[in-house]
Amino acid sequence: MSVLIENARILDPVDGYDTIGSLCVQGSEILARGQAPDGFEPRRRIDASGLWLIPGLIDLAARLREPGQEHKATVASETLAAASGGITSLVVPPDTEPPIDSPAEVELINRRARQACGVRVYVLGALTHQLEGQQLAEMAALMNAGARGVSNANKPLASLLVLRRALEYATTFGLTIVLSAQDPALTGSGCMHEGAVSTRLGLAGIPEAAETAALGAILALVEQTGARVHVARLSTRRGAEMIAKARAEGLPVSADVAAHQLFLTEVDVAEYDPNCHVIPPLRVQRDRDGLRAAVARGEISAICSDHQPHEPDSKLGPFAGTEPGISALETLLPLTLRLVEDGLLSLHDALARVTTGPAEILGFAQGRLTPGARADFVLWDPATMQEVHREDWLSAGHNTPFFNWTFSGQVRETWVAGRPVWTRPSEDTA
């Protein structure tokens, strides 16, 4: 089908494109950006006056809870939530139950995704067998089944030797290894940042060194092996500085940050708010500002949701006993654009952190609006204020600290492969 979307403000971070014009969609691809080619006869015309047209977001970390934890969420529920948040591609970490450590789990998730709303779902394969950190997973088989990279999620590895061998083996196939920088012993039973607030609340803290010590080891092994490593979910200013330095020295490393880390700090834990229980933890303002600066400079090249939906019972208890994580698909784009309002970075740079940035990290072709690209895009209404409410929330997980936050703008429509996968109900847009 051919579609012409007219009068939109087309924003493409891949080349800084910013023009009010038309986007021509032919089948599942973009035919032209700006002006329709002569003779283009669309079957459908859409007037997008007043709206922005941006590439669909690519989210590097979203737990869909399938297989194994369908009481929390499903591929169907979460891909729809993603679509409503402007996300058109998402990457599932391997810590499902069972973990994604064989082609069977990859195929299962792919099958569920095909039955869902149409958002593209990718997986990371396990780095080690059952994520146990001892024996390598069959990475080549996982890659051939479609895994976009390998990771041990937040699970520890038995030793630096296992990490070294895993990096070497993955490099054989050119696989990107996604690692979280968390020293398991220094993290211990910690449930929030170790600092003034953990001291006041009497909660076991996770020191900054849990991240920097692990990151130091990772960077040393990247230098040793030449492996292509992506460091997931930085939480400290010092960690961001270490990544910046390593990149400046030419090491093949990249990093991302969860959107909530750019807005919240340990102070938001307040009186044991379990919705602010996340791993790695919310840290101090100095860290938040350092992470923001690294995002602005592009040293952190991707912002992800780190979406972790939970059923209510998981968050119902004394803080340390609650499960960590935020349901975050629906706030990724609003929070990212809030950074522009805060004057941190340009609109194009902000969009790049959720489109071209993550695309580059895992080698995706989408995340752009250039002719020939996949027709994954979002129509964003910048003029309508949006207050985040439980009633409008689509994720099965209601665990977010962002309810009642107000954002300027909202997603109007989300398209994947040339067809709409989500449209805001009309009564909301009236």
Next chain:
Amino acid sequence: MTETLIAHPGARLPEPGPLPNRLQLTDDGQLRHMLTIEGLNRELLTEILDTAESFANMNEKAVKKVPLLRGKTIVNLFFEASTRTRTTFELAAKRLSADVLNVNINTSSAVKGESLLDTLRNIEAMNVDMFVVRHEESGTAHFIARHVAPGISVLNAGDGRHAHPTQALLDMFTIRRHKGDFTKLKVAIVGDILHSRVARSQIHALNILQTGEVRVVAPCSLLPANVDQLGVHVYNDLDAGLKDVDVIIMLRLQRERMEHAHLPSEHEYYQLFGLTSRRLQLAHPTCLVMHPGPANRGVEIESAVADGPHSVILEQVTYGISVRMAVMSMVMGAHQA
């Protein structure tokens, strides 16, 4: 940040106000729950101590009972072992003529089956008026206070490393009985500050009562991060920390601190941080020696000191009853008001 917990049907929502008091105080500033000392004002602490004083006088008489809480049911909900705290809470309740139910729950079995909230709901269904809660996880008393039905009070009898407010109050009561004015006092809290809910509550109470100087004395491995932000002077040397102090509060050292590499041995700890008769001489001649109990003799304190003329350790236990009576009667009063 707004409350996003699923509230009990009909439960009051915490009022906006300075943390952490929107939960534990009523609109007109009365105690609804006793969760933490932090954030209470000097007037309220003084009122509690004054009320405890009147009960202390009564507790010394032959007939030790008043009908203030007659017909009320108080549940001691203990998820962690305790002798002193539970029994003094029980005695306090009985001297106020309340009915007392002791529920001791082994956490390991509780974790498997019933959730904390289920336990709470079941006991709540028996129409009780007050929960006295001890639990190994910090924030449990806050959690329960958020979820109990309106009209039920929650008293924190110790939550993880966070708070033990009635212990701190009975310590303040003991100090006030002996020393009167806090503003000229130097107080040293010695030992495992990192894991101590007692120390945290004492530090808040001492600062609210405008104590001249509050010191903590411990090796760096037993001090929590940014401890100075609680309003204390930090000493790593016991001799220096005890110099001229009017009150010494010793904390219990748990055996597992050695297993988790906080300390090399009890022996070395006692050498460096044990309170001995010799070290006591560094303090002010009328110095009080306190301990929340149970004391490890020969680990943090010498027997001669624990039983010596400066020690008020047993008085602390006695006053614990009066202070808990004061808190119980005040929270019930706030609900009836």
